[in-house]
Amino acid sequence: MALTFASPWPTAATASATAAYSVRSQLGPSDGLPSRQTSQLLLGCSVIVVSTRACRKLLPLGRSKRSQVHAQGPVPLGNIFDAAVNQGGRGMGGGFVGPGPGDMFGGQKRSPEEEEKARKVLQNIRDFRMKPKEVKEYLDRFVIEQDDAKKVLSVALCDHYNWARRCVDDPNLRGKNYTKPNILISGPTGSGKTYLVRTMAKMLGVPFAKADATKFSETGIVGEDAEDVVRQLVDAAGGSSEVAQYGMVYIDEVDKICSGSGGTARGGWNGSQVQSNFLKIMEDTEVGTKNSMQASLSSMFGGGQADQTISTKFVLFIFSGAFNGMNEIIKNRVGTKSMGFFVDGEETDTVGLSPSKEESQSYLHLAETKDFVEAGLEPEFVGRIPVRVAIRALTSNDLYRILTEAEDSVLLQFQNDFDGYGIQLKAEEAALRRVAELAVEERTGARALVTILEKVLRGFKFELPSTSCKELLLTKAMVEDPQGSLQDLLCAAPLARASVQRWLETVERTSKIRLDMPDDVRDRIVEECAEQRQAAEAVLDRRLRETGVISGFESIRDATKGKVDFFCVNQAMLDTPAEEMQKWTKDLDAMA
Known part of the structure; x- marks a missing residue:
């Protein structure tokens, strides 16, 4: 990886365009340049080669892979190496060039649009007066079921942002002791954890940052730092x-950094340490808008503005995870006594469970x-x-209700497509219920609705835009047999007749010949489509292309x-194409 310093160094000899000097000769023993890393001074610009891993901390927010630091004058290069190497590691090399110091040091001035966005968010906080029931009513519009969770989250949200609003109005309150209602949501994949949190953030209009717990690492190791997600805000x-x-x-998959029997095995990194890195920022601390390396470089180069900080006093942290392994832990604790738990979403007890039901039970609410x-x-x-x-x-x-009741249902997305x-896409109730049943079998929750609908409708999306079809009714038969239903639809008289005309237009455009097809011939093609369950294009290709009729017409044209x-x-051309083409040839010879 190379850091390119575009400004010539005063001590650099630049007389020759091909001059290349070892940077080591420009540095003293105390500069700390690792012997295994080489550098060059080319055309008065210092190109310093360090490892990719050592430079990761130099990257600007957003983890851009291309960035350039312009030196404003001579600086102790060894300091850069000391800082980079102290961040640890060896890695693959790669180019490190790109934008100027504003991105690296956070010195860019905010645009008017960004200023307006910031003003609106602060106003949203000052105007927050929602009650828990009002929050739940909003969530009900988008999130189906999960009433208990929505009630709990509504109360936590209102408590937190009402207190934040009061502190904005009266800064003296900020000094009072306050325990944030940070949230942990447990539940199976596809049950709506992420969607629920995003909906809350959208309702409030506050900055929102999401990350997977698996992307974090111990401090000093390649990967995201816990403070980085705060900087994303x-x-x-x-x-x-x-x-x-x-x-x-919002930190998802927090169960993946567990180390006990209820956690998921990790690839050798310390999940306990990652949890520890969150402890300080989850309460009340100051996080710099630049990470330690960015701040160090900013100080050395004098670029950008002074480092700003983000107070985490009012940053609401929400964690979520499936915690699949924890079911067994809770089950062992509560024993076999009759206690309410959820099986396929319904509260029941342990009496009379079949093996399959017992496997699907959830004790997480306990x-x-x-x-x-x-x-x-x-x-x-x-x-x-x-x-x-x-x-x-x-x-x-639940999945059926998501399709039919949620304001931003995935069905609406397909209808918009x-x-x-x-x-115009419409759907029968039986069709949507069958989609929901198939989605349950996928065992990925609401995400499966997209998978099932896409699989059912992909063929229709490909074929129908090129037909005269103006309305499509999704039926249960279509869900069960999408390909067969598509063929039936394409073979139906209205679409088949339109397809015949489109086929004729395609021949005229590609073969430069004009074809006239009387109505009786068109009717015959349409009937054959229905009888053989084939699209009109397939019937016409078989009748006129594969028999050599089209190529014969092209030869006559030439x-x-x-x-x-x-x-x-005509009809004869369909029945006896070879004889009809011979007649055309004879007539042409006679004309010659």
């Missing part, structure tokens, strides 16, 4: 650290602090998350130098 806040402090940070600790979360980590709620797996009826082609390019396709 600055980008989401239009560059305003003042606004960023009222944002929401989780206590000690269960999370046994699953591998550190006590200090769990202790900083006072609000915990479990959401259940979605049933087929067809609208783009001038086709032989007459384009004077004869209009042909009539």
